[in-house]
Amino acid sequence: MQIACLALFILLFVNTRFREHVEPDASAHVFFHLDPLILAGTFLASYAVPAAALLALVTLAATLLFGRIFCGWICPLGTINHFVGWLRNRVRGLPDAPAQWSPWQRTKYYLLIVLLVMAAFGINWIGVFDPIALLYRSLTTAVWPALQYAVEDGSTYVYQADPHIGPVHATQVTEPVYRFFRDHIFLAPRQAFLGGGLLLALFAGIVLLNLVQPRFWCRYLCPAGALLGLFARRPLLLRLARRDDDCNACGRCTIGCQGLAAPGHGNPWMAAECFACWNCVSTCNFQALRFTVEPPLRKRPVAGLNLGRRATLGAAAGGLAGLFAFRLTPQAQARAYNPGLIRPPGAREEHHFLQRCVHCGLCMKVCPTNGLQPTTFEAGLEGVWTPMLVPKIGFCQYECNLCGLTCPTEAIQPLPLEEKKRVRIGLATIDTTRCIPYAYERNCIVCEEHCPAPGKAIYAVDTEITTRDGRKIIVKQPHVDPNKCIGCGICETKCPFADMAAIRVTSANESRHPGNQPILVGIGDLEGTAQQGYGGAPAEQTGASPYADPYGQQ
Amino acid sequence: MTHYSRRDFLTHSARIGGALALTQMGGSSPFAAETPPAMAIAKWAGDPIADADSTTLASMAVKLTEQALDAVGGMGRFVKKGDVVWIKPNMAWDRPPELAGNTNPDVVATLVKLCLNAGAKTVKVGDNPCDAAQKAYATSGIEAAAKNAGAEVIYLDENRFRKMALNGEYLAEWEVYPEIVETDLVINCPIAKHHGITQATLCMKNYMGVVGGRRNAWHQALPACLTDITRFMKPQLCVLDAVRILTGNGPQSSQLQDVARKDTVAVSADILALESFGVELLGNRPEARDIVAKAAAAGLGNPDYKALNPRELAVT
Numbered sequence: 001m002q003i004a005c006l007a008l009f010i011l012l013f014v015n016t017r018f019r020e021h022v023e024p025d026a027s028a029h030v031f032f033h034l035d036p037l038i039l040a041g042t043f044l045a046s047y048a049v050p051a052a053a054l055l056a057l058v059t060l061a062a063t064l065l066f067g068r069i070f071c072g073w074i075c076p077l078g079t080i081n082h083f084v085g086w087l088r089n090r091v092r093g094l095p096d097a098p099a100q101w102s103p104w105q106r107t108k109y110y111l112l113i114v115l116l117v118m119a120a121f122g123i124n125w126i127g128v129f130d131p132i133a134l135l136y137r138s139l140t141t142a143v144w145p146a147l148q149y150a151v152e153d154g155s156t157y158v159y160q161a162d163p164h165i166g167p168v169h170a171t172q173v174t175e176p177v178y179r180f181f182r183d184h185i186f187l188a189p190r191q192a193f194l195g196g197g198l199l200l201a202l203f204a205g206i207v208l209l210n211l212v213q214p215r216f217w218c219r220y221l222c223p224a225g226a227l228l229g230l231f232a233r234r235p236l237l238l239r240l241a242r243r244d245d246d247c248n249a250c251g252r253c254t255i256g257c258q259g260l261a262a263p264g265h266g267n268p269w270m271a272a273e274c275f276a277c278w279n280c281v282s283t284c285n286f287q288a289l290r291f292t293v294e295p296p297l298r299k300r301p302v303a304g305l306n307l308g309r310r311a312t313l314g315a316a317a318g319g320l321a322g323l324f325a326f327r328l329t330p331q332a333q334a335r336a337y338n339p340g341l342i343r344p345p346g347a348r349e350e351h352h353f354l355q356r357c358v359h360c361g362l363c364m365k366v367c368p369t370n371g372l373q374p375t376t377f378e379a380g381l382e383g384v385w386t387p388m389l390v391p392k393i394g395f396c397q398y399e400c401n402l403c404g405l406t407c408p409t410e411a412i413q414p415l416p417l418e419e420k421k422r423v424r425i426g427l428a429t430i431d432t433t434r435c436i437p438y439a440y441e442r443n444c445i446v447c448e449e450h451c452p453a454p455g456k457a458i459y460a461v462d463t464e465i466t467t468r469d470g471r472k473i474i475v476k477q478p479h480v481d482p483n484k485c486i487g488c489g490i491c492e493t494k495c496p497f498a499d500m501a502a503i504r505v506t507s508a509n510e511s512r513h514p515g516n517q518p519i520l521v522g523i524g525d526l527e528g529t530a531q532q533g534y535g536g537a538p539a540e541q542t543g544a545s546p547y548a549d550p551y552g553q554q
Numbered sequence: 555m556t557h558y559s560r561r562d563f564l565t566h567s568a569r570i571g572g573a574l575a576l577t578q579m580g581g582s583s584p585f586a587a588e589t590p591p592a593m594a595i596a597k598w599a600g601d602p603i604a605d606a607d608s609t610t611l612a613s614m615a616v617k618l619t620e621q622a623l624d625a626v627g628g629m630g631r632f633v634k635k636g637d638v639v640w641i642k643p644n645m646a647w648d649r650p651p652e653l654a655g656n657t658n659p660d661v662v663a664t665l666v667k668l669c670l671n672a673g674a675k676t677v678k679v680g681d682n683p684c685d686a687a688q689k690a691y692a693t694s695g696i697e698a699a700a701k702n703a704g705a706e707v708i709y710l711d712e713n714r715f716r717k718m719a720l721n722g723e724y725l726a727e728w729e730v731y732p733e734i735v736e737t738d739l740v741i742n743c744p745i746a747k748h749h750g751i752t753q754a755t756l757c758m759k760n761y762m763g764v765v766g767g768r769r770n771a772w773h774q775a776l777p778a779c780l781t782d783i784t785r786f787m788k789p790q791l792c793v794l795d796a797v798r799i800l801t802g803n804g805p806q807s808s809q810l811q812d813v814a815r816k817d818t819v820a821v822s823a824d825i826l827a828l829e830s831f832g833v834e835l836l837g838n839r840p841e842a843r844d845i846v847a848k849a850a851a852a853g854l855g856n857p858d859y860k861a862l863n864p865r866e867l868a869v870t
C-alpha cells in the first residue's frame with residue numbers, strides 16, 4: 001500500500017507535463033487534496049478552497065476513526081523516510097535500547113500552531129513545511145533535474161568523447177540508456193531552477209535525518225502529521241490492545257515503532273503519535289499486541305498530548321511575530337512593486353496569490369519553457385519558492401495555459417486559453433544603449449520576429465542614422481506598442497545578448513495590479529469605443545466566462 | 555559527416571561501370587530516356603477547397619507533393635536503399651497549421667512515406683524550434699502526422715550540438731546538430747513565409763533549424779551566414795510548401811488575415827531555383843533577393859529558376 005502510494009505519487013509527478021491533446025486533470029492534485037493541512041492553511045488564509053480539496057475531509061474522518069493512517073500508509077514523503085530509516089536499521093542494526101517517546105515530538109505541534117496562526121492572518125506558509133508540497137517542490141526543482149542532468153550529460157559526454165574508430169564503442173551501452181530514459185522516463189526536456197542546489201540540500205537534509213533516527217521528520221517536525229495527530233488522540237475505532245500478561249517487556253515493539261508512540265510495556269499508548277504501521281504487532285513474539293476495531297464506547301487508556309498552555313500560547317505568539325516580520329517590507333504593504341516579480345498569467349493580485357499558493361512547484365514542473373522559476377526573496381520571505389517568470393531563462397508560451405490549469409489551489413486561475421492570451425503579465429522595455437539597431441548600426445529584429453501578440457507588439461521603424469564614417473544608412477529600430485504587449489518575455493529570451501538582454505520585461509502594466517500600470521493602454525482608441533483601456537479586462541472579455549473579472553477581489 | 559568508405563567506393567565504381575557498360579548496349583539504355591527536370595511546381599487546378607474542409611485539403615497536399623516529386627524523377631532519384639533520411643520541416647512555432655507558421659503536416663507525412671517507399675531505412679523528422687519544442691511539434695500537427703507515416707520524430711538535445719568547421723566566407727565554425735549531418739540525405743522542407751527583416755523565409759533560412767548556439771546573432775548578417783550554412787549543408791533536395799503562405803507579421807503570426815492560400819508545392823534539386831521561386835511568390839522584395847544573390851555569387855545554384863525549365867503541373 002505504501003509503495004503503491006509512493007509509486008502513484010511519482011507516476012502523477014512524471015505525468016504532470018505538457019502532453020498533446022491531454023489537459024491536466026484533477027488526478028495530478030490527488031495528494032494535495034487529500035492533505036488536510038493544505039485544506040486548513042488555504043482555507044484560513046483565503047477563506048476559499050477548490051471543491052476538490054474537500055477530499056481532505058475524508059482523510060480527517062478516517063483519522064478520527066483509525067488514527068494517522070495517512071502518515072503510515074499514504075504520505076509519499078513518509079514512505080521515503082520509512083524506507084531510508086529501514087535501510088539505516090538494516091546497515092547499522094537496531095538500536096540497543098528502545099527509544100521512548102520524547103517531549104521533543106511536541107515540536108511539530110508548535111510548528112503547526114505557528115503556521116496556522118500566520119495563515120489565519122493571511123500568510124500561507126503552510127506549503128513551506130507541508131510534506132506533499134515539500135516533496136513535490138524538491139522533486140521538481142532539484143531531484144528530477146539532477147537525475148536528468150546525470151543521465152543526459154553523462155551519456156552526451158561519452159557520445160562526444162567516442163572516437164568513432166573500431167567496432168567496440170562505449171556508446172553502444174550509453175546511447176540505449178540515454179534513449180530509454182529520454183523516451184520512457186523523462187519525457188520532457190530537462191529543466192533547471194534558480195536555487196535548486198539549496199532546495200536539493202534541504203531535501204537531502206530531511207532524508208538524511210533518518211540516519212539520526214528513522215522517520216525523524218515525521219516524528220518531530222511534520223506539521224501535517226501534527227494536524228492529523230490532533231485528530232488521532234483518541235481514534236474512535238482503532239485501538240492498540242496490549243495483554244500485559246503475555247508481555248515479557250522485551251521492548252522489541254518500541255524499537256520497531258515508526259512514530260515513537262510507546263506501544264510497549266509500562267507506558268500508555270500515544271495514539272496521536274501512532275502511524276498504525278503494525279510494526280509493533282508483527283514484531284511481538286508473544287502476540288501480546290494487536291489492533292482492535294472497537295465501538296467507540298469501550299475506552300482503553302490512551303496518553304494525551306499535554307502540549308501545555310504556556311508553550312501553546314508561546315507558539316501562537318511566535319506565529320504573530322513571524323507575521324509582523326514578514327509584513328515589515330514596503331513590498332508586502334503594496335507600496336512598491338518588484339520589477340522582476342513577473343507572476344504567471346492568471347496569478348491573482350499578490351496578497352490573494354500568496355494566501356493561496358502552497359509553494360509546491362507544480363506550475364514550474366509543467367512550464368514548457370522552464371521560464372517559471374522559484375523565487376528566493378523577490379516576493380519577500382513570505383513568498384519564498386513561489387513562481388515567477390524569468391524571461392532570461394524562458395518565456396511565457398503564447399498558446400499555453402498549463403500553469404493555471406495545474407495549480408492545486410487556484411492561486412493561478414485556470415483561465416481558458418483565449419482569455420489567458422489577453423492577460424498582461426508585464427511590459428517589454430527597449431534598452432536603446434544596447435539594442436543593436438540603436439547602438440551598433442546594424443539590423444537585428446529578433447524580438448519582432450518572435451513576438452506572438454496578434455499584429456505584433458514589437459514593430460520596426462525604418463530610421464536613418466549616421467554611421468561613424470558619416471554615411472547615412474537606414475536601420476530597422478524596434479519599438480514596443482503597450483496596447484499589444486502582454487509581457488510574455490520571448491523577446492528577452494531570444495535577444496542575441498546573452499548576458500543582459502537589450503529588451504527586457506518587467507512587471508509594469510501587469511493586469512493584476514492597477515497600482516502597477518504606469519502606461520495607460522488603449523489611448524489611441526479613445527475616439528472609438530472599440531477598446532476599453534484602464535482597469536485590466538479588455539473589452540472583448542464578456543461576462544460569459546466565470547473568470548470574466550479575473551482580477552476582481554476574488 | 556558521411557564518410558566515403560571503401561565499400562561505398564567499390565559499390566559506386568561497380569554501379570558506374572555497370573551503367574557505362576549498359577550505355578554501350580544501345581537502345582535499351584536507361585540514360586537514353588529524357589532526364590527529369592531539376593525542378594517541378596505543382597499547383598492545384600481543381601475546384602477551390604474551403605479552408606474548413608480539412609480532409610480534402612489534406613488529400614490535395616498529398617497529391618501536390620507526390621506529383622511534384624514524381625515530376626523530378628521520383629524520390630528514388632534522391633534516396634538509396636538503406637539510407638537514413640532527415641526531413642527538416644519548419645516546425646519552429648507553437649501555431650496550428652491554419653496560421654501557416656510551420657510546414658504543412660500532410661506535405662511532411664507524404665515525404666516520409668515516399669522516402670520509406672524508396673527504401674530508406676529510417677526517416678527522422680526534427681527541428682530546433684523557437685517556441686518550446688514539445689508545444690511546437692504537437693501544435694504544428696507534424697509530430698503526429700510524421701509518426702503516423704512511419705518516421706522517428708526527434709527532439710534535439712541542446713547539449714549535443716557540436717562545433718563544426720563551416721569554412722564559410724564569414725562563419726569559420728558553428729554549432730550544428732551532429733545527428734542531422736550524419737544522415738545520408740537532408741530534405742529541406744520549409745513553408746513560404748514573410749519575415750520582418752529578409753521579407754521572405756524559405757529554404758536557406760530553414761537551415762537555421764539545424765544549428766544551435768546564439769544563432770539569433772545571424773540576423774545582423776543574414777546573407778553571409780545563410781550562404782555559409784547552405785554551402786555546408788550541401789542541399790540535394792528541397793521541397794517548398796506553399797499550400798498556405800504567410801504574407802505579413804512573419805515568421806509567425808497569430809491572426810488569420812496574414813495567411814493566404816497558394817495551393818502549391820514546389821520541388822527542386824537546386825536550392826536557389828526554389829528560393830527565387832519562393833521570393834517571387836512572396837512579392838519579390840529586394841531584401842530577399844539580396845540573400846539569393848549572395849548565395850548565387852558563391853556558386854550554390856542557379857537563381858534563374860525559369861532557365862531550369864521547371865515542369866509546371868496542374869493537379870486535380
